[in-house]
Amino acid sequence: MAVKQYIDAIREALQQEMARDERVFVLGEDVGVRGGVFRVTDGLQAQFGEYRVLDFPLTESAIVGVAIGAAAAGMIPVAEIQFADFILPAVNQIISEAAKIRYRSNNDWNCPIVIRAPFGGGVHGALYHSQSMEALFTHVPGLKVVVPSTPEDAKGLLLSAIRDPDPVLFFEHKKLYRSIKGEVPDSPYTTPLGKAAVRREGDDVTVITYGLGVHLALEAAERLESEGITAHVLDLRTLRPLDEEAILAAARRTGKVLIVHEDNKVCGIGAEVSALIGEYALFDLDAPIRRLAGPEVPAMPFSPTLEKAYMLNTDKVASEMRSLARF
Amino acid sequence: MAVKQYIDAIREALQQEMARDERVFVLGEDVGVRGGVFRVTDGLQAQFGEYRVLDFPLTESAIVGVAIGAAAAGMIPVAEIQFADFILPAVNQIISEAAKIRYRSNNDWNCPIVIRAPFGGGVHGALYHSQSMEALFTHVPGLKVVVPSTPEDAKGLLLSAIRDPDPVLFFEHKKLYRSIKGEVPDSPYTTPLGKAAVRREGDDVTVITYGLGVHLALEAAERLESEGITAHVLDLRTLRPLDEEAILAAARRTGKVLIVHEDNKVCGIGAEVSALIGEYALFDLDAPIRRLAGPEVPAMPFSPTLEKAYMLNTDKVASEMRSLARF
Amino acid sequence: MTEVVRHRALGLTDEQVLEMYRYMVLARTVDERMWLLNRAGKIPFVISCQGQEGAQAGAGFALDPSKDYIAPYYRDLCLVLIYGHTAKTELLAAFGKPEDPNSGGRQMPGHFGDRARRIITGSSPVGTQIPHAVGAALAAKMRGDDFVAYVSFGEGTSNQGDFHEAANFAGIHKLPVIFFCENNKYAISVPESKQLACKNVADRAAGYGFEGVVVDGMDALEVYRVMKAAVEKARNGGGPTLVEAKTYRLVPHSSDDDDRSYRSREEVEEARKGDPIVRLRNYLLEVGVLTEEQDAALRQAALDEVNEATAYAEQAPHADPSTLTKFVYAEEALSDGR
Amino acid sequence: MTEVVRHRALGLTDEQVLEMYRYMVLARTVDERMWLLNRAGKIPFVISCQGQEGAQAGAGFALDPSKDYIAPYYRDLCLVLIYGHTAKTELLAAFGKPEDPNSGGRQMPGHFGDRARRIITGSSPVGTQIPHAVGAALAAKMRGDDFVAYVSFGEGTSNQGDFHEAANFAGIHKLPVIFFCENNKYAISVPESKQLACKNVADRAAGYGFEGVVVDGMDALEVYRVMKAAVEKARNGGGPTLVEAKTYRLVPHSSDDDDRSYRSREEVEEARKGDPIVRLRNYLLEVGVLTEEQDAALRQAALDEVNEATAYAEQAPHADPSTLTKFVYAEEALSDGR
Numbered sequence A, B: 001m002a003v004k005q006y007i008d009a010i011r012e013a014l015q016q017e018m019a020r021d022e023r024v025f026v027l028g029e030d031v032g033v034r035g036g037v038f039r040v041t042d043g044l045q046a047q048f049g050e051y052r053v054l055d056f057p058l059t060e061s062a063i064v065g066v067a068i069g070a071a072a073a074g075m076i077p078v079a080e081i082q083f084a085d086f087i088l089p090a091v092n093q094i095i096s097e098a099a100k101i102r103y104r105s106n107n108d109w110n111c112p113i114v115i116r117a118p119f120g121g122g123v124h125g126a127l128y129h130s131q132s133m134e135a136l137f138t139h140v141p142g143l144k145v146v147v148p149s150t151p152e153d154a155k156g157l158l159l160s161a162i163r164d165p166d167p168v169l170f171f172e173h174k175k176l177y178r179s180i181k182g183e184v185p186d187s188p189y190t191t192p193l194g195k196a197a198v199r200r201e202g203d204d205v206t207v208i209t210y211g212l213g214v215h216l217a218l219e220a221a222e223r224l225e226s227e228g229i230t231a232h233v234l235d236l237r238t239l240r241p242l243d244e245e246a247i248l249a250a251a252r253r254t255g256k257v258l259i260v261h262e263d264n265k266v267c268g269i270g271a272e273v274s275a276l277i278g279e280y281a282l283f284d285l286d287a288p289i290r291r292l293a294g295p296e297v298p299a300m301p302f303s304p305t306l307e308k309a310y311m312l313n314t315d316k317v318a319s320e321m322r323s324l325a326r327f
Numbered sequence C, D: 001m002t003e004v005v006r007h008r009a010l011g012l013t014d015e016q017v018l019e020m021y022r023y024m025v026l027a028r029t030v031d032e033r034m035w036l037l038n039r040a041g042k043i044p045f046v047i048s049c050q051g052q053e054g055a056q057a058g059a060g061f062a063l064d065p066s067k068d069y070i071a072p073y074y075r076d077l078c079l080v081l082i083y084g085h086t087a088k089t090e091l092l093a094a095f096g097k098p099e100d101p102n103s104g105g106r107q108m109p110g111h112f113g114d115r116a117r118r119i120i121t122g123s124s125p126v127g128t129q130i131p132h133a134v135g136a137a138l139a140a141k142m143r144g145d146d147f148v149a150y151v152s153f154g155e156g157t158s159n160q161g162d163f164h165e166a167a168n169f170a171g172i173h174k175l176p177v178i179f180f181c182e183n184n185k186y187a188i189s190v191p192e193s194k195q196l197a198c199k200n201v202a203d204r205a206a207g208y209g210f211e212g213v214v215v216d217g218m219d220a221l222e223v224y225r226v227m228k229a230a231v232e233k234a235r236n237g238g239g240p241t242l243v244e245a246k247t248y249r250l251v252p253h254s255s256d257d258d259d260r261s262y263r264s265r266e267e268v269e270e271a272r273k274g275d276p277i278v279r280l281r282n283y284l285l286e287v288g289v290l291t292e293e294q295d296a297a298l299r300q301a302a303l304d305e306v307n308e309a310t311a312y313a314e315q316a317p318h319a320d321p322s323t324l325t326k327f328v329y330a331e332e333a334l335s336d337g338r
């Protein structure tokens, strides 16, 4: 076991699974010679050759559509969308096709593809290199949506995603790539999809979040501890299907729930988490269910002051937690 | 004032606005010579000519993209997507472009387009001619999403949508086209976007819904009245922006809220409505917030038994209302 | 006597060309039955292959159903019959019955799919199947497999972005895929002139670095000839071909359409004279491979098969409503880890 | 002495061709400054026009900024300067300052837009601007307006579905639009050979029923000639043209890229010899329209302008955080009912 960066854990998962299973291959823009614009696939083409790490033309719909067809013929494609923002041209292939293939064929066909995409802001990426795209897909039956927050999970969840017989969207927060390190077992292992993780136990307030939000919540919890407030932090990890039991247990634990995500609030995944609690744990609540999320603007601006105003940070999370704990 | 069908009210709005404003034009597949596959635009090409009722090639992304460009040059396009299911190839143009044009240009440019699409099931349309697509767009700042439930609203809301300076998605439940009639003023009028309508007042249970669901809720309410249960029915009409005040008022009125939609439940618009109530009216509730929605399957099947099992109906709505009222 | 040897010159035995004809007649018979059932209120929807059977038969016979993948579109009834489906399977689909192998009655008729037969599951949004076939061809190239992939679509659909993107990728990697455009002159009500400005869809192949071929799609043998060459080229590493079969849709777009609003009866009547079934029949009679009696018997056999299939499909049980939520994801027991 | 009259033969006065040159130099100077600022940690991002200034100047001078709409892409710095932007506007954008007329500092540099100047607002997802230009051209045709619409994009982007769909529609209706492909041989790291299999992007025009023209994009005058003809054709109802300017990107894709991983230094050095600015300069010196002294003065003026713009932009105030939520929808007071 060694300490690894989030980005290295992802690369390791790809490398190990490609070595283990000849059917697995990577396709996307600049993934080959260049090793990806974030360098996630760095070195893989040298090891596995031009086709198993395939530089694709600039056509997202075809990246996903070709992956679906290759999967139909027995391959296990892992497609990279260069930035999550650019998944939109592929939405028809993802929602009309990948998500519905098993159902529409009455279980005759399936679609074992993974679509990886870096998402999220705070990197001066402006409107189109910062977006959170998960809420477009969490509504869609047939898809699974995964967002790892730690290097260990990044590897284990990606291996699960690749081995999963159904389409999985795997969103990697680009701010975590090189800022987060952690122990990651060297050999391959899987972390189950659909299971949330309690990152910290506490009794005064529950924070439900994922991705970068987990780190903000943990830092905020640390800070609040000195004020005598203990926080319970749940990392959703998989956004579809949601781990309903874990969500309800976390809500009941403190009776005060704060949901945190970078994506804008209205109809974000936080709405579903809140609705679940409002449906199944209403009488365990001691305070309104709060959501702290991105503002209702189309995406975050380039301007450093506006980007900063958009992004969540430990202060914002801590202050919401504090006010909720004191409710 | 005359009694008109829902579909005729829509046609009348188009016809009157095109007559009033030369900039308004209709584009889409089969909208011209054929008058649309549902006949919404029947007769318009004969009146306004080939270009103002423009038969577009089978390319949804271009329908929306060309509409955006025409709007930039001063036109007011009303695009028809033949079935809401086929809006997916245009999602990039809608979300990356239309929704963000005003914001990204700091209010220099705007995008006054309307995208109309028939949606919804119960017409043997199977997986790809039955879907509810609203939840893909209600999350997106910059867009407005409208779903009329009555002929009067269909006309008034469509006129508002066309006159609105921002992009509006206008979803028409295809089961309502010819099954619903009502009084519709002959001259042009606007019904404001962003305002819900109380369709029935009552004290025992609140139903919040839209589109076809309004009619099911009203029928169910009628039925429950004889059992001594009075229902309050709120028709959302606009799904983005939501009429938050009206939602909270309706929730507080009875303390028991049932949200109804045909679209599947997880991360549907009902989640946001529930979350709003859970955030701002929690202590006014006497029962968990319930959602009655489509099942978590990719879309409704062709098989008549499965389609029936998928669809909401008055029985299902009434029984949920009854159980909630008795909670 | 050049006519006599035409099919033999193409490498088709008398039995094979008769079989080709039989499939075309069977497809037409099934199709006509569906219209009758629709008009009688027994099935809610039909989408037709009428006029395109020759193109489909020519294509189907050039492929090897034992290994080649197909991603057909909704009119390819004749092609899927050649790939092993039957009047019964398609009538089960028309009635939306769970025994339908295409989708268990979940999809509209004409939405083909069958893993065992390498018919890749299709959907309604047009053109999405084009990259799927290309993906299958990519798999063949990566593994060194011997199969080719075939995909068909209408000329209206050749305007969709998915056609362009998929063809482009296939061209770069010289993948073993055949793009088969069944140009029937209309996309619902929109005539060719309002759909595209190039003379032939096949002209677009140049933009992808491979060959485009126009063929008379009402002539099954001619389609066979062109397709055979394209398949051989693909199998031998020569890359993709775009084949455009010029056909005509003899009936309305679907049972929901009324084509009188956008085309004249004269135009349709004129086109009927080129009916691919009539043409192949005349050829077979002419070259003596078929007699009027044999033809009558063959048509009767098709009708019998369709009658039997109709009866079976109509009485077959409907899906149990409890199955509505099945197969959204792999069910535990059925998953093999993939 | 044929060389002497080249620009005059094209209808350009000496002043005009000098002005063209000046814009190219100014664009390069702004661009180089942005790289310096980026390397100094003062601005987070640059995306470059270097190597493509000649193509852009040739195109820009063929258009009429007083009426023609443009939908440029992120490398079109030289074009937007011709359309009235300045070193100052673009440096304001580079610093993300609210005075930037493109986006008020909301978008990355290179994301152009300006309603008053008919520069249609652009975004990052490639190719989305292509149908926008076609839509503007449709408006011109519908209203009988005299303007043409121009859209530019890279060769990698010509593979996107949006290119295909937009070009197809423009071809059908013979719209007054020019598709201008700046083929710089790479889409980030992916060379042309892995992006498309046809020899020229211009070959694709045949699939849309209009003309495609290949032009040496390193030669501003030649681009002008070809573009002038295309614009005239469009203005006279002759429909669209696809112009492919063969260029080369002389620097990495953006400040986030390292091009050494995918192309040799020799290749880049070789390409530098064809630098469009050097070429136009040599021509102007040769034909006596420019002297070394004038050139030095012109470059100094560009540098002065850029220095001043940098100083201004750097000290300009940042956006007030409270403006974050402004202009998602029309604000009551600003809406004119549309």
Ligand SMILES: Cc1ncc(C[n+]2csc(CCOP(=O)(O)OP(=O)(O)O)c2C)c(N)n1
Residues within 6 Å of the ligand: B029, B058, B060, B082, B086, B089, C075, C124, C125, C126, C153, C154, C155, C156, C157, C158, C182, C184, C185, C186, C187, C188, C249, C253
């Ligand atoms: C993406 C999408 N948009 C619209 C439709 C509705 N639609 C079904 S078939 C059709 C016309 C198809 O024309 P063509 O490709 O020429 O095939 P044909 O039906 O003529 O064989 C249309 C518009 C659809 N199925 N998918």
Ligand SMILES: Cc1ncc(C[n+]2csc(CCOP(=O)(O)OP(=O)(O)O)c2C)c(N)n1
Residues within 6 Å of the ligand: A029, A058, A060, A082, A086, A089, D075, D124, D125, D126, D153, D154, D155, D156, D157, D158, D182, D184, D185, D186, D187, D188, D249, D253
């Ligand atoms: C839809 C989309 N996918 C991916 C990207 C990331 N990206 C930005 S530029 C680029 C390459 C563009 O190549 P080309 O069209 O040749 O233009 P060039 O940059 O070479 O001028 C890519 C992949 C994007 N901006 N948009």
Ligand SMILES: [Mg+2]
Residues within 6 Å of the ligand: C154, C155, C156, C182, C183, C184, C185, C186, C187, C188
């Ligand atoms: Mg057609």
Ligand SMILES: [Mg+2]
Residues within 6 Å of the ligand: D154, D155, D156, D182, D183, D184, D185, D186, D187, D188
């Ligand atoms: Mg390029």
